Amino acid sequence: MKNFFSVNDVPDLKQFVEKAKAVKASPFEDKTLGENKTLGLIFLNPSLRTRLSTQKAGLNLGMQVMVMNMGQEGWALETRDGVAMDGTTVEHIREAAGVIGQYCDVVGFRSFPSLKDREEDYNETLFNKFMEFCAVPLISLESATRHPLQSFADLLTIEEHKTVTKPKVVLSWAPHVKALPQAVPNSFAEWMNRAEKEGMIDFCITHPKGYELADEFTGNSRIIYDQEEAINDADFVYVKNWSSYHDYGKVISTDKNWMIAPDQLSKNTKVMHCLPVRRDVELASAILDGPQSLVQKEAGNRLWAAQTVLKEILTSDS
Amino acid sequence: MKNFFSVNDVPDLKQFVEKAKAVKASPFEDKTLGENKTLGLIFLNPSLRTRLSTQKAGLNLGMQVMVMNMGQEGWALETRDGVAMDGTTVEHIREAAGVIGQYCDVVGFRSFPSLKDREEDYNETLFNKFMEFCAVPLISLESATRHPLQSFADLLTIEEHKTVTKPKVVLSWAPHVKALPQAVPNSFAEWMNRAEKEGMIDFCITHPKGYELADEFTGNSRIIYDQEEAINDADFVYVKNWSSYHDYGKVISTDKNWMIAPDQLSKNTKVMHCLPVRRDVELASAILDGPQSLVQKEAGNRLWAAQTVLKEILTSDS
Amino acid sequence: MKNFFSVNDVPDLKQFVEKAKAVKASPFEDKTLGENKTLGLIFLNPSLRTRLSTQKAGLNLGMQVMVMNMGQEGWALETRDGVAMDGTTVEHIREAAGVIGQYCDVVGFRSFPSLKDREEDYNETLFNKFMEFCAVPLISLESATRHPLQSFADLLTIEEHKTVTKPKVVLSWAPHVKALPQAVPNSFAEWMNRAEKEGMIDFCITHPKGYELADEFTGNSRIIYDQEEAINDADFVYVKNWSSYHDYGKVISTDKNWMIAPDQLSKNTKVMHCLPVRRDVELASAILDGPQSLVQKEAGNRLWAAQTVLKEILTSDS
Structure with a gap:
């Protein structure tokens, strides 16, 4: 598994459920798997369950986890190409995603839809651009059209x-x-x-x-x-x-x-x-x-879902 | 010790002070105690000392620590029962506390009083509800009427x-x-x-x-x-x-x-x-x-107070 | 190296670059160096690269890292001496820095200039006061007049x-x-x-x-x-x-x-x-x-710059 964006990233659904059950039965079995690996969790929108369950999933696997709320701790990102950035956006997603990818081995990314421009939302422009430029495996923490975890x-x-x-x-x-x-x-x-x-x-x-x-x-x-x-x-x-x-x-x-x-x-x-x-x-x-x-x-199972996905990415990766 | 909400949770005050002195003398002695245990720190209000000292106390005991500022990173919680949630609150404390408790072994929770409704504040409605629904040991990081750490x-x-x-x-x-x-x-x-x-x-x-x-x-x-x-x-x-x-x-x-x-x-x-x-x-x-x-x-002693309380909870727990 | 505030804190520039190259070649070689050491990262202003690269640098060295965005999670700091604090500032930097220094072994601090009072900005009043009162080694995460990392x-x-x-x-x-x-x-x-x-x-x-x-x-x-x-x-x-x-x-x-x-x-x-x-x-x-x-x-090299500085401070310290 390279990225986790939709059910299409799961080769075998039944087996994936079995893997989650095994993770739930032995949460700390893979604590060395994430050694020296960093999980970055980037939120453009608020989160409670997704934030805490994914953070804990990473920690259970022995990863280092860095959480960043762009809106509060960072600044507004530009997503359009070909525009002079003379407005309120401070950084282009090309640069931001590229930088974040360099500090992380796996990135989780949350971004809600505008609910204004259907085509843009359903093209998953923002998520796809982030995925393209961050270079490392990307997990959707909810995108414009899906919430796969x-x-x-x-x-x-x-x-x-x-x-x-x-x-x-x-x-x-x-x-x-x-x-x-x-x-x-x-x-x-x-x-x-x-x-x-x-x-x-x-x-x-x-x-x-x-x-x-x-x-x-x-x-x-x-x-x-x-x-x-x-x-x-x-x-x-x-x-x-x-x-x-x-x-x-x-x-x-x-x-x-x-x-x-x-x-x-x-x-x-x-x-x-x-x-x-x-x-x-x-x-x-x-x-x-x-x-x-x-x-x-x-809600409790969110943890095992996230941990299974992370484990899958970490083991595909090595 | 199950929860730490007031001095009434401390069976022997003199002994508790002695325990804190011992923790202060050897801060890293119990680093294995918190292994595979997660401390969640949930703030409905700002914090400097309490946040940093309790986070460090957990880390000194080998715990994983997750900090969440609900106002900035999350959303407004409903605390009243029996009302249709058609206003600005996004999630009821029953759900939120229940979920947070599932991801954590110990939770710290801060919530200030309204200073408007004395009965509600002095009944510690919010804190008590959180304690009831989160199910795991709860540490007060300052509630409406007390700041025991x-x-x-x-x-x-x-x-x-x-x-x-x-x-x-x-x-x-x-x-x-x-x-x-x-x-x-x-x-x-x-x-x-x-x-x-x-x-x-x-x-x-x-x-x-x-x-x-x-x-x-x-x-x-x-x-x-x-x-x-x-x-x-x-x-x-x-x-x-x-x-x-x-x-x-x-x-x-x-x-x-x-x-x-x-x-x-x-x-x-x-x-x-x-x-x-x-x-x-x-x-x-x-x-x-x-x-x-x-x-x-x-302020420096805040760390040892928090670490002593956490240690007490972790050792009662096992 | 006690503090890292400007190039003047670097005794030998060529050697410092060589050290960074060595850190980059073996990022996890010094994972025991930061054991039981805490890095506090205090932001009075937003940050993306500095925040994530310095956090990761600390983690790579085995440190515990606590990140605090004072504006969102805390409150406004007073920096002037000799004024009655009857306005909007909640805590004086003397107290805040002193407290933070007690919970951390190394502190990183970011504070932008006002761009209004040149003398105050160029005197680095805020940064110098923080450095004076926090007592532990301080790393500039960008101050009013410099961004040495x-x-x-x-x-x-x-x-x-x-x-x-x-x-x-x-x-x-x-x-x-x-x-x-x-x-x-x-x-x-x-x-x-x-x-x-x-x-x-x-x-x-x-x-x-x-x-x-x-x-x-x-x-x-x-x-x-x-x-x-x-x-x-x-x-x-x-x-x-x-x-x-x-x-x-x-x-x-x-x-x-x-x-x-x-x-x-x-x-x-x-x-x-x-x-x-x-x-x-x-x-x-x-x-x-x-x-x-x-x-x-x-941007990628920000990590190695931060890690080299941290390593230098940790090794000078011991």
């Missing part, structure tokens, strides 16, 4: 908690007060489609009309516009808000009925969310605090 | 510098330009009361009328409203501003006479302050820069 | 890429949209003058009239106001903007002709810049992206 942790959580061979997994849109990126649902759909192809799960999506995600992520997934029907007998419901892809970055529904009520859930249905979650806006407190919630398990 | 360092400093068996210790209010929390004086009073009970010191408090601290912290301590009388022949004067507890969070005096003049001090009196200090507002430069000041010693 | 990395880069025994090095002013400090060109001139004295290079400076740097840095360096003439047959052109020293802190030219065009360069001329660089304002993209640019090499 989250999706990997989600898949691991499903595999750990499934009670049938091929569980039914539903991605269910939820209301929110802000316009959010499509990165988490895109990435989840991409990973679940792959898992479905490998016979691990059954997958479908439910959301209000107008919230269709980009085809490149949802592929042939069934979309069921009736939430009640979609989540019926689901083994796992993955709750998440996102803004519109087609009317790009817009909030086109705030329908509170899309927040699943506790009595809508079958008793065997597990509920997932990537966090942070708006309580009683996206997801009812009664569900979050009850036995059907897996949200803390998912 | 500071008080422990102060007691250690007094023990190191006393020239009589039972020195006279005076907590003396000082003017300031802002309304400050009562956490430091509360905590100091609580620790000194305990030390007095154990026969280690004599303790009294001096401040303008209206600045009485909460009974739960001052207990039966003498309050002497005449500063001159109170500090007369004191072995240690602990200078600190705080805002009113009774007229909650208000500045009710800015009387400059309450800043102790150098010639008011007996020559054997040592002067203490937790820092940061407003020079020539709270405390005269001539005192701070002179031989009677212990402020740097106190 | 940058200049050391620049000299190393020149030594690695020279093709003649005594290359011609030209410092060339460039336009910018903001008023920048003189620290980088001052420091570069100071190091190049010393290198010239030791027979390592030939040095001259070119800039528009009015941009003369302070004599204490440029010494007897030739100033050539005709850029074309100055850079003709140069082996190295060091491009940098700075604001006026004489009309202190002012931008007195924005003449775009001072941005070197690719066709103005001889084909053997190497181009240098400390970064961050404003593309197509200070330096043409075509040069930055072409084979004559050494900017990434300089």
Whole structure:
């Protein structure tokens, strides 16, 4: 594994889950693997789970970890080529990425979409440029269109908690007060489609009309516009808000009925969310605090997802 | 020791001071104790001494340390239960604390009071919720009503510098330009009361009328409203501003006479302050820069206080 | 070496470059040198290269590294003596430096000039006070008037890429949209003058009239106001903007002709810049992206410069 940007960087999904389980069982087994290796974690946007879990993953592998919040500690980066930098951006991403790559053996990079220019966001311009110029292996800590460490942790959580061979997994849109990126649902759909192809799960999506995600992520997934029907007998419901892809970055529904009520859930249905979650806006407190919630398990598994990816990169590297 | 929140978490005060002296004498003796253990330091408010001394304490014990400034690197946390999170808070403390606890073996947490709602502040709502949901041992890096690492360092400093068996210790209010929390004086009073009970010191408090601290912290301590009388022949004067507890969070005096003049001090009196200090507002430069000041010693002892507490938690844990 | 503030702290320049080459050849050879030693990196201003390269340098030497951005994580420091601190500054640099020095074995400190009060800036008041009160060895991570780690990395880069025994090095002013400090060109001139004295290079400076740097840095360096003439047959052109020293802190030219065009360069001329660089304002993209640019090499050498300085301090110390 050279970079970790999407599920396409994973050659064998089932094996990758098994590797994560092995890492989770023996977290400190590979402490010499990262000796004299430095992991740089560069954030253009805020982070809690991703920051702490990836930092700890590196430390568990014996790496040195340097965390940098560009917005607070550094300055604004220019990403466009061919413009005279006479405005507010202080450094071009070409220079910044090249420099950071020289001080690190592996880099993690987070950058949210603008939600203004769909083409630019979906071309992953910023991430791709960073990847090109930093030269060393790059791990996505969430890019404009994907959050693969989250999706990997989600898949691991499903595999750990499934009670049938091929569980039914539903991605269910939820209301929110802000316009959010499509990165988490895109990435989840991409990973679940792959898992479905490998016979691990059954997958479908439910959301209000107008919230269709980009085809490149949802592929042939069934979309069921009736939430009640979609989540019926689901083994796992993955709750998440996102803004519109087609009317790009817009909030086109705030329908509170899309927040699943506790009595809508079958008793065997597990509920997932990537966090942070708006309580009683996206997801009812009664569900979050009850036995059907897996949200803390998912967050815990972020560590093993990150450590597995890092281990994979470090071992491919040597 | 499971958590470190107040002096009540310390079973034997004299022994605890002796432990700190031993740690100070051999800082690197326990470097294997923290192996494969992670200390997370979570700040909702700024910090200099607490941040650096606790980080170094963890490192001295061989721990991995992750520092997170929620305000800058993360986002606003919701602390109220039963409200729909449709405002500016992004994540509930239930989720955040639960997640952080999963990545850490010990967590340090700092959160200042609002100084608006006394009941909420004095119930230590935020700290208690964090403690409940993070599940792992929690160290207060200053909460709404207490700053126990500071008080422990102060007691250690007094023990190191006393020239009589039972020195006279005076907590003396000082003017300031802002309304400050009562956490430091509360905590100091609580620790000194305990030390007095154990026969280690004599303790009294001096401040303008209206600045009485909460009974739960001052207990039966003498309050002497005449500063001159109170500090007369004191072995240690602990200078600190705080805002009113009774007229909650208000500045009710800015009387400059309450800043102790150098010639008011007996020559054997040592002067203490937790820092940061407003020079020539709270405390005269001539005192701070002179031989009677212990402020740097106190700050230096913050390291040994933190390391002793961490060691105690790590050894109780195993 | 006790402190690293200017080229005057380096007893033997040629030997110092050789030491850096040795460190670069075996980065992890001295991993036990920093055992149980703590490096504190204190930033009053933003940083990318300096922060990451110095942090990594400490880690390579086995040190513990604590990074603190005072503006974001801490508070405003008072630097003036003899004033009552009744304004916005929260802590005096006397206290802050004293405290930080107690938790660290070596401290790195960054503080930019005000560009308002030349005397204060050029007296290096802030840096000198920090050095006085922190008591442990202090490394400049850029002060009001100098950036010695940058200049050391620049000299190393020149030594690695020279093709003649005594290359011609030209410092060339460039336009910018903001008023920048003189620290980088001052420091570069100071190091190049010393290198010239030791027979390592030939040095001259070119800039528009009015941009003369302070004599204490440029010494007897030739100033050539005709850029074309100055850079003709140069082996190295060091491009940098700075604001006026004489009309202190002012931008007195924005003449775009001072941005070197690719066709103005001889084909053997190497181009240098400390970064961050404003593309197509200070330096043409075509040069930055072409084979004559050494900017990434300089940035890479920042690590070895920092590690050499740290090693020197650690070995002098023991």
